[in-house]
Amino acid sequence: MKIYTVFVEPKTSGNIGFLARTMKNFGLKKLVLINPCKLENDAYYQAMHARELVQDAMIYDTLEEFIEDKKITSIVGTTGTAGGSYNIKRIPITPDELGKTMHVNGNIALLFGREGDGLNNQEIEQCDILVTIPTSDEYPIMNITHAAAIIFYEIFKNKKSYPIDDMDISSxxxxxxxxxxxxxxxxxxxxxxxxxxxxxxxxxxxxxxxxxxxxxxxxxxxxxxxxxxxxxxxxxxx
The missing domain is CATH 1.10.8 (Helicase, Ruva Protein; domain 3)
Structure with missing residues (x-):
């Protein structure tokens, strides 16, 4: 299983560094930037010991270009605005449920949206799965790197060998x-x-x-x- 951490149109390079640092905490190594802002020195500074993830980040103009190039099997979108029975597009699962399902081979894209704006409706519709973090109604929207840390942890803690060797997920x-x-x-x-x-x-x-x-x-x-x-x-x- 290959997990690509995809930051869609990041607005500040410091957050790119923070995300890279969080990725390394949980053993994730493939950082993808979609139409990013200019990478400034603070991206490398905030990354600390994960500077190589920023240095090796894959950059694409569009999400579609990345998906096609890497032959992505499943697209997992993150959202702070969960839906329900009357908002089909935004029916999510929790990070815990996501972590328990990711035990098969394939190329998986984990999408994080713009700071403040998140993923737009078109990007949400492209996702095979949506994941959201239960938070207080008083302040439900989390900083991207805080949200990433929770999701990465749930994936990391559930890593184990799948009971059937070499089971391939559909492309x-x-x-x-x-x-x-x-x-x-x-x-x-x-x-x-x-x-x-x-x-x-x-x-x-x-x-x-x-x-x-x-x-x-x-x-x-x-x-x-x-x-x-x-x-x-x-x-x-x-």
Whole structure:
């Protein structure tokens, strides 16, 4: 399993250094910066003994470019604004639940949004999983590095060998095919437009949270193709 810590459009280089320092505390080594501010000396100063993470940071202009380049299997977004039954896009899990699920091979992107603004709606929709930290209603939004430390700790403490050796998680392309097939089926079910969009988001999140194994993905893809074909044939008969 490779975990990429992705800082989307950081506004201050000092926070980049603080994030690198927090990463090293928990053994994470792959820092990605999306359209970052200029790296000043304070990034290296605040990183302390994690300066090499700042030095070796991978920089991309867009999130999409990074996802495609590294063949990301699962995208985990962080948010301080949790949703619920009436905000499907922002239904999250806790850091503890996240840590317990991350025991399979694959390239995982852990997204942290802009200081103050977080991830935007478009970036949230790209995520397979959302994670949020339960906090006081009086002051719910945490500093990015404080939030990162909690999430990194939960991932770190749950690290262990998966019970099945060399179990491969489905690739980013595999999951994209599953999502596209499911979306094609959903589009044929005569949902109202707003409902159709919600259902598609729900299915995407379910696929993301499942960390589907490669063979499971192949089997599910074949089943979805058969369902799609049956629907097409039934439509033609009518």
């Amino acid at each position: 980013y392309d595999d999951k994209k095919v599953l999502t596209n097939l499911t979306n094609e089926i959903i589009s044929k079910l005569d949902y109202p437009e707003h409902k159709e969009k919600q259902v598609k988001i729900i299915v995407k999140r379910i696929i993301g949270r499942a960390f589907i194994a490669g063979r499971e993905s192949q089997t599910l893809r074949g089943t979805l193709k058969r369902i799609n074909t049956r629907i097409k044939n039934k439509t033609h008969e009518e």
